[in-house]
Amino acid sequence: MATLETPEIETKDKSDLDSVWSVIVHNDPVNLMSYVTLVFRRVLGFSREKAERHMLEVHNKGRSIVWSGSREQAELYVQQLHAHLLLATLEKAPPP
Amino acid sequence: MTTIKLLPDGSARFDHVGDDLYQILCAIREPVESGNPLVESRMFPQPSEDSGEDDLLDDWKSLVEPELHDAFLAARESVAADLRGAQWNADGSRHFIIPRSHMDNWLSALNQARLALAEIHQFTDEDLSRSPGDLEDPTEFALMRMSLYGSIQEWIVAITS
Numbered sequence: 001m002a003t004l005e006t007p008e009i010e011t012k013d014k015s016d017l018d019s020v021w022s023v024i025v026h027n028d029p030v031n032l033m034s035y036v037t038l039v040f041r042r043v044l045g046f047s048r049e050k051a052e053r054h055m056l057e058v059h060n061k062g063r064s065i066v067w068s069g070s071r072e073q074a075e076l077y078v079q080q081l082h083a084h085l086l087l088a089t090l091e092k093a094p095p096p
Numbered sequence: 097m098t099t100i101k102l103l104p105d106g107s108a109r110f111d112h113v114g115d116d117l118y119q120i121l122c123a124i125r126e127p128v129e130s131g132n133p134l135v136e137s138r139m140f141p142q143p144s145e146d147s148g149e150d151d152l153l154d155d156w157k158s159l160v161e162p163e164l165h166d167a168f169l170a171a172r173e174s175v176a177a178d179l180r181g182a183q184w185n186a187d188g189s190r191h192f193i194i195p196r197s198h199m200d201n202w203l204s205a206l207n208q209a210r211l212a213l214a215e216i217h218q219f220t221d222e223d224l225s226r227s228p229g230d231l232e233d234p235t236e237f238a239l240m241r242m243s244l245y246g247s248i249q250e251w252i253v254a255i256t257s
Contacts, residue, residue: 029214029219029220029221029224030210030211030214030219030224030242031207031211032246032249032250032253034250034253034254034257035203035207035249035253037257038253038256038257041257048257075143075152078143079143079160079164082140082141082143082160082164083164083167084204084207085139085204085207085208085211087141088141088143089141089142089143089144089145090143090144091144091145091146092146
């Protein structure tokens with residue numbers, strides 16, 4: 001009788017799944033401020049005011065945390081921001 | 097003088113486009129497709145700065161980057177098709193339409209071109225805030241192109257916001 005091999009399933013580390021992840025947008029001198037604001041509104045669903053606040057934070061401080069939550073969703077947001085040519089990364093948020 | 101008019105259906109009509117401007121618009125894809133490794137790095141940035149994220153970086157390279165590559169290329173091809181559809185005016189200038197459904201493609205292609213030009217010419221913050229000089233100089237000409245593409249981008253952002 002044939003035996004089934006136990007499949008190797010790659011899973012993310014449990015601590016990664018439990019952690020809070022942040023999406024960071026980094027400053028870029030080329031992307032227009034109005035364009036960055038538009039992308040924040042479209043991708044992250046921000047109001048115009050919130051989008052402008054984060055855009056200015058990126059511009060003045062070099063980076064802004066635009067979203068925090070599950071790793072899976074953070075990866076999706078980073079992908080969408082890259083699709084709009086923004087410099088975005090995800091990083092594990094420090095424990096509270 | 098070139099005019100841009102927003103039509104009732106949300107499309108945009110560029111009229112009285114002289115040959116110089118037309119050629120500059122047709123060149124949108126050239127810096128992106130130059131094969132310059134700096135451009136490649138800027139178009140496809142890493143999703144994490146953490147050196148311990150090798151799996152994520154590998155997945156990104158094999159799964160996400162090809163998707164982004166195709167999306168960027170599709171946007172550039174959409175722009176090229178709109179420009180190929182340009183018609184001659186009696187005065188030797190051209191006119192063409194950007195359909196409403198192509199606005200995002202133009203935004204993307206213009207942004208791709210600006211980012212690529214900045215990488216190729218290594219423009220600094222200072223460069224980006226000054227006016228271009230002698231346009232016979234390829235670097236100054238690139239700076240002018242960035243400014244022109246940026247103006248069209250601003251206009252599209254304004255009408256789509």
